[in-house]
Amino acid sequence: EVQLVESGGGLVQPGGSLRLSCAASGFTFSSYWMNWVRQAPGKGLEWVAHISQDGNEKYYVDSVKGRFTISRDNAKNSLYLQMNSLRAEDTAVYYCVSYNSSPYAFDVWGQGTMVTVSS
Amino acid sequence: QSALTQPASVSGSPGQSITISCTGTSSDVGSYNLVSWYQQHPGKAPKLMIYEGSKRPSGVSNRFSGSKSGNTASLTISGLQAEDESDYFCCSYAGGSTWVFGGGTRLTVL
Numbered sequence: 001e002v003q004l005v006e007s008g009g010g011l012v013q014p015g016g017s018l019r020l021s022c023a024a025s026g027f028t029f030s031s032y033w034m035n036w037v038r039q040a041p042g043k044g045l046e047w048v049a050h051i052s053q054d055g056n057e058k059y060y061v062d063s064v065k066g067r068f069t070i071s072r073d074n075a076k077n078s079l080y081l082q083m084n085s086l087r088a089e090d091t092a093v094y095y096c097v098s099y100n101s102s103p104y105a106f107d108v109w110g111q112g113t114m115v116t117v118s119s
Numbered sequence: 120q121s122a123l124t125q126p127a128s129v130s131g132s133p134g135q136s137i138t139i140s141c142t143g144t145s146s147d148v149g150s151y152n153l154v155s156w157y158q159q160h161p162g163k164a165p166k167l168m169i170y171e172g173s174k175r176p177s178g179v180s181n182r183f184s185g186s187k188s189g190n191t192a193s194l195t196i197s198g199l200q201a202e203d204e205s206d207y208f209c210c211s212y213a214g215g216s217t218w219v220f221g222g223g224t225r226l227t228v229l
Contacts, residue, residue, distance in 0.1 A: 104151075105210070109165060
């Protein structure tokens with residue numbers, strides 16, 4: 001069974017840092033590019049970051065550039081999101097996302113991990 | 120990277136058909152036939168319903184269909200059922216390995 005399990009969320013003060021992890025299983029992780037998508041409470045979905053299969057190509061939504069870093073460890077079947085200089089507007093459920101039907105759509109989702117930025 | 124525009128809410132009676140629009144720009148929806156649609160029930164992760172504009176993943180009912188005209192994509196749900204009541208989000212590939220989502224539409228089955 002294809003599965004993505006996020007961890008690492010929690011409460012952090014503005015300006016603080018947090019590292020999210022995503023453990024993948026049930027598929028050949030190293031063959032798929034991966035993404036992080038977030039959803040603020042009561043709001044819509046927002047694509048956050050993308051990483052290529054080998055980890056050499058990384059792309060971000062403008063609002064997190066310079067503050068967030070996506071990375072992966074194919075030997076550990078794991079995806080990460082290092083979040084620095086956190087702001088209140090980063091408060092959201094963060095989903096680890098992959099694909100099956102098309103590399104341009106998201107049909108494999110984790111359960112999400114909640115990040116709350118507040119003093 | 121501006122969000123795609125969706126109506127905040129739509130409604131329909133059981134058995135009817137509804138259409139949800141998703142308007143982008145010539146840089147995203149208009150440039151690629153790579154719009155996807157997601158259904159999300161409260162407290163759950165989104166579920167892919169349509170990909171590449173009009174294709175359905177295995178297991179998704181053929182009551183769901185997608186189309187595109189210019190910078191606007193559409194999701195049509197025919198034969199509305201109570202279980203279709205949910206939030207729906209569109210998403211478009213925007214080039215350069217980036218994606219943009221719509222703000223979401225709440226579907227109410229009357």
